[in-house]
Amino acid sequence: MSLDHTLLSNRAVRSAEIQLKTEQVSLFYGTFQALRNISLDIREKAITAIIGPSGCGKSSFLRLFNRMNDLIIGARIDGKVVIDDINIYDRDIDVVELRKRVGMVFQKPNPFPMSVFENVAFGPRRHGRINRGELEGIVERSLRQAALWDEVKDKLGQSALALSGGQQQRLCIARVLAVEPEVILMDEPCSALDPIATLRIEDLMRSLSSDYTIVIVTHNMQQAARVSDMAAFLMMEKDRAGMLVEYGPTSQLFTNPKDKRTEDYITGRFG
Amino acid sequence: MLQRGAPSAIASAGLSRSLRRRWRFGEKFIESFIFFNGLLAIIVLLGVLFLLMREGLPVLSYTSPLKFLFGTKWYPVSEPPTFGMFSFFMATLWVTLIATAIAVPLGVGCAAYLAEVAPSSVRETVKPVVELLAGIPSVVMGLIGLLLLSPLVQSIFNLNTGLCGLTAAIMLSMMSLPIIVTVSEDALRAVPKEFREASYALGATRWETIRHVCIPGALSGIAAAVMLGVGRAIGETMTVLIVAGGALAVPLAPTEPMMPMTAAIASGIGNAVRGGLQYQALFAVGLILFLMTLSVNLVADRVLERQKRKFAR
């Protein structure tokens, strides 16, 4: 099963600015080590894909950036996760503000059991925007950015749960966009969606990446190849801890991987 | 108001400025308030214990603890007053034992039927009825006992009055049934179906499976159910107040009128001078009552925890 090279993302890496990076990060759940010594620099306003076989810790790695791992009892990290020269695991970091700046879209679309409008307005409301006119503007802008506005503009008051799976996921993206993040983390955002919805989300990702840094976890290699500028390949070692095997521009990783394990994974020999 | 997506000016200037800890006062205050409410259950329970001890223990400097617990004469208005609660204790014992003896076979049998034998249509009908029984106020049960059951008991047993321990026990058994049925049924349903299947595969009938596999497997849960039922019977007030007869002598048979501890407190407290000896004595009885139900419930909780862990997967 070889990769169709014409599908590879041809996008030049726009900027070499580093926005997020991990420095020798290891993640533990209690005594179990989930990630080992990962150092990675994520480029600003690029799409970075984290790929690898299931169970190797891709989602756990992604959640380092918005400290969603904090919700798990017993989770702790060694090493640093740095955003703009600040280690976000420092003691005096405001996690709430961090999550405003680093948004997340989940694997299974999780709109609130509220109306479409209320879903998107949720974040801004919590951050103090109460003016109705202002909120309406934010909601429209976010839904347009998420390529959902035309489909829901007449149904803003309807329950979000009535939308299709693909629409719900775009709604979740709009919800994140409404708080004006810098970074959008996407944890297998298309795995619960049908192929057509998937392609729409991929188009959306491309259009968003001119303004936002996107980090996406995906187990779908073709998707990673289609969509991302940079790709990081993670793998599980014998003790089930995830480690970084290779990281580089997508086109290079998929056509000319430096590590044999990467090559084996890409060509489908395992995983 | 259309704007093309562009991060606001603050954001593009970098994340650093806004990331340091912001002191969220409101949030901290709310969390402390929530924590306090979380503790309230403990506070109230300890408050009850403390109050009972504070108002009740002083009587033990007047009457020795042994005389209080085992004395048979409760004469608050004599000169000098004597407080011996043994007849109350015996009455509680009588009604609780008989109520439990009636309610356990019926309750466990009903639970076994509902959990193992009954078709779901029957189950869906009977369960709400049992819940209905749980909802009937105790004063109404007392009324039924007074007007319907006690004449019956009186004529069957040829008594002077049908207001006796037996009548009270029968009404009490009805009030313990819902909790015994519910908890036993849960315990039976918690027995993994693999056990049953193994039994059938060896050629056992359904009844044999119930008797030798299900009930033993659910035994600790059933024991807990029984204990909770006992706790209920010990603590029930209005039914026994109305129906048990209210006699102060030590009851030697269930067909005698008697005064369980709960009824003793309820009938005496209205007349007791606040802070006086009788008042203290009644609080002391309340303390004993509280400790009895507390210990029964604690044991039942422990047993239920163990049963849950046994079958946790």
Add this chain to the structure above:
Amino acid sequence: MAVQTISKRELTQRTAFSLLVLATAIVAIPVLFIIIYIAVNGAGAISWEFLTQPPSQAGKAGGIFPAIVGTFFLMLGALIFSLPVGVLAGIYLTEYARDNWLTRLINMAILNLAGVPSIVYGLFGLGLFVLAMKFGMSLLAASLTLACQALAITITTSREAIIAVPREYREGSLAVGATKWQTIRHVVLPHALPGIITGAILSMSRAAGETAPILVVGAAFILPGLPTSPFDQFMALPYHLYTAAAHVPGMPKTTIWGIALVLLVVVLSFNSLAVFIRVRIRQRRFGS
């Protein structure tokens, strides 16, 4: 020669099952009998006058209006004092409490609160609210006492309702930068609301039916008027029933059954309402 005989084991099973059915019948039938009996015998007393007039002739005639009003006030009072605590405690136990000795102690306390005899709650209310806090024999003291009794219900039902809120909603909220309390207030609580309301209704129903606590803390059989302040004494249905049945010679039986019927209707309708809401929640969440 094939003669159909019932094996001994089959016979044992049939006998055993018959006994089980008998047990179930003995459990179920008296309830229905009681309810029907009260309905039949009490219906005769129910009239517009009965429900809206105060009692006369030492309660042997007239109506029970003040008792209904008093019960209503007690239900409200118990609700006001126990629901907020119940919800906040439920929030603490689900969102903040860690798995340590304190949490186990709290859970144990909740279970044991449920098992405290109602007369003991009465003594507690007498000692604390009536005497120590000097509220006197009053609606306030009685409401607080009943609220303490209802705590176990409100905490448990609130906790169950809040735990049932899916994790995804909380994650979605936190991931857009909402604080924990904002998440609880705007996402978790609204979703848990029907379950919380169920608990509220059950606690009100419990307050309506309890006699022993209010017997000790402030209920009266006949009062000249309706309570006008929380510090007034009050009449209440269960106490009225008790006194009428056990302490008023010459009380017409129909009246007694009538009071019982009204009390039963109040308690059982609230219980049914709670069950109805519970079923609707389950249908809405899992049925569709």
